[in-house]
Amino acid sequence: MKKYELTNDTITANGKTLHRIKALKTFSNVEEGELGGYVEREDNLGQSGDAWVYGDAKVYGDALVCGDAWVYGNARVYGNARVYGNA
Structure with missing residues (x-):
């Protein structure tokens, strides 16, 4: 079972359309x-x-957040970045 879905609430960051997650x-x-x-x-x-x-954080491009990692605040994770483990 999926843990989240993309919503129709969108913003644009660096020319990319980003979806809020739920x-x-x-x-x-x-x-x-x-x-x-x-x-x-x-x-x-x-x-x-x-x-x-969380919050206003953004993840886009080929970036990936996985494992038990949290991204929050005004963070931006993009390009080929990987945030994983307990980060």
């Missing part, structure tokens, strides 16, 4: 229905583990 189940400290930050596509945030993008 939790489909409760995990770690994220509650089902909670809105997260923004990703360009599902490939930017792993569906397994406790990884999450």
